[in-house]
Amino acid sequence: xxxxxxxxxxxxxxxxxxxxxxxxxxxxxxxxxxxxxxxxxxxxxxxxxxxxxxxxxxxxxxxxxxxxxxxxxxxxxxxxxxxxxxxxxxxxxxxxxxxxxxxxxxxxxxxxxxxxxxxxxxxxxxxxxxxxxxxxxxxxxxx
Amino acid sequence: xxxxxxxxxxxxxxxxxxxxxxxxxxxxxxxxxxxxxxxxxxxxxxxxxxxxxxxxxxxxxxxxxxxxxxxxxxxxxxxxxxxxxxxxxxxxxxxxxxxxxxxxxxxxxxxxxxxxxxxxxxxxxxxxxxxxxxxxxxxxxxxxxxxxxxxxxxxxxxxxxxxxxxxxxxxxxxxxxxxxxxxxxxxxxxxxxxxxxxxxxxxxxxxxxxxxxxxxxxxxxxxxxxxxxxxxxxxxxxxxxxxxxxxxxxxxxxxxxxxxxxxxxxxxxxxxxxxxxxxxxxx
Numbered sequence: 287x288x289x290x291x292x293x294x295x296x297x298x299x300x301x302x303x304x305x306x307x308x309x310x311x312x313x314x315x316x317x318x319x320x321x322x323x324x325x326x327x328x329x330x331x332x333x334x335x336x337x338x339x340x341x342x343x344x345x346x347x348x349x350x351x352x353x354x355x356x357x358x359x360x361x362x363x364x365x366x367x368x369x370x371x372x373x374x375x376x377x378x379x380x381x382x383x384x385x386x387x388x389x390x391x392x393x394x395x396x397x398x399x400x401x402x403x404x405x406x407x408x409x410x411x412x413x414x415x416x417x418x419x420x421x422x423x424x425x426x427x428x429x
Numbered sequence: 430x431x432x433x434x435x436x437x438x439x440x441x442x443x444x445x446x447x448x449x450x451x452x453x454x455x456x457x458x459x460x461x462x463x464x465x466x467x468x469x470x471x472x473x474x475x476x477x478x479x480x481x482x483x484x485x486x487x488x489x490x491x492x493x494x495x496x497x498x499x500x501x502x503x504x505x506x507x508x509x510x511x512x513x514x515x516x517x518x519x520x521x522x523x524x525x526x527x528x529x530x531x532x533x534x535x536x537x538x539x540x541x542x543x544x545x546x547x548x549x550x551x552x553x554x555x556x557x558x559x560x561x562x563x564x565x566x567x568x569x570x571x572x573x574x575x576x577x578x579x580x581x582x583x584x585x586x587x588x589x590x591x592x593x594x595x596x597x598x599x600x601x602x603x604x605x606x607x608x609x610x611x612x613x614x615x616x617x618x619x620x621x622x623x624x625x626x627x628x629x630x631x632x633x634x635x636x637x638x639x640x641x642x643x644x645x646x647x648x649x650x651x652x653x654x655x656x657x658x659x660x661x662x663x664x665x666x667x668x669x670x671x672x673x674x675x676x677x678x679x680x681x682x683x684x685x686x687x688x689x690x691x692x693x694x695x696x697x698x699x700x701x702x703x704x705x706x707x708x709x710x711x712x
Contacts (some may be wrong), residue, residue, distance in 0.1 A: 362458040384490030
């Protein structure tokens with residue numbers, strides 16, 4: 287543990303650090319989207335990773351310094367931090383699903399149209415869903 | 430009977446000689462029950478917020494276009510309308526500052542300085558109230574000024590190049606050209622939304638479409654849920670500050686642990702804002 291004077295310094299350092307990182311993030315968003323210099327646009331693949339890493343750094347600093355996770359027993363910090371790794375999969379799975387909806391709109395509409403014809407049967411067997419690859423009008427409505 | 434006797438014997442042996450971890454004598458994580466449970470509550474809360482933000486991401490990725498944040502959030506008090514992200518940056522600074530004053534309150538608690546604890550907690554509460562006031566203004570602007578509702582999202586973006594045909598939008602006049610990705614706000618006049626007509630490069634006449642429907646619900650629900658955390662935090666901070674003033678925690682002699690626990694919660698609220706700020710305003 288730090289003594290009183292040392293920890294007061296950490297607080298001041300934290301204030302400056304969080305403020306500066308936030309300003310950099312906003313600057314990236316404004317410059318990259320052409321608000322500061324007319325006509326200048328940065329690609330998303332450059333802006334997004336930068337802004338995400340800076341935010342993760344802010345999160346790390348808040349948890350480790352302000353919430354004192356640095357000074358807790360290893361078991362405590364592991365039991366709190368490790369479960370959040372599950373979110374990485376959540377993020378990948380849902381992002382993937384979202385992008386799939388975006389790119390497969392026509393196909394999803396087609397499948398829904400077949401689903402409506404099935405006389406109140408809400409669920410379709412896998413063979414029927416496969417048959418939706420052919421145009422909806424030609425697809426078998428019932429078994 | 431014999432078995433019972435043996436068990437009782439072992440039990441007694443255990444409690445008298447070695448008060449181990451299994452009967453609550455030792456703290457394996459060297460943290461009190463209350464502090465540990467605050468950490469696990471925050472973990473569960475982090476999953477709740479992550480669930481909301483991940484569904485925001487999934488819905489946003491599922492749409493061909495999404496409202497442009499630095500167009501939606503570009504108003505400042507005093508009628509200034511072209512100040513992208515400035516107001517929300519000020520809100521972020523307010524929350525950072527109140528987090529810093531909270532750290533100071535915890536530090537004063539560690540060295541048993543009652544007046545220091547009360548003073549810094551007071552500043553933290555003021556910060557929380559300013560943040561809530563800013564959020565109330567932001568919501569009022571979106572609801573009253575720009576007519577965004579939970580169901581209707583007047584913020585859209587063009588998916589093709591074109592020229593406006595008839596315009597009585599405040600900034601948009603007939604004859605004005607736009608390109609793909611250009612943001613627009615459908616103005617609300619006399620009880621209905623005024624979707625401006627435009628002609629695209631193929632010569633077809635169309636009108637401005639509403640933006641993704643989920644945007645309003647996601648915005649109001651997620652920032653509202655965060656704001657509710659700030660509000661609850663302010664209430665708890667107030668109660669704990671009053672308790673500190675009466676000398677309650679001084680008498681407990683545990684270095685103001687209650688202040689430390691509400692401090693963890695308050696920093697967590699700041700932590701969540703880091704991610705709300707990232708996904709709603711920056712990306």
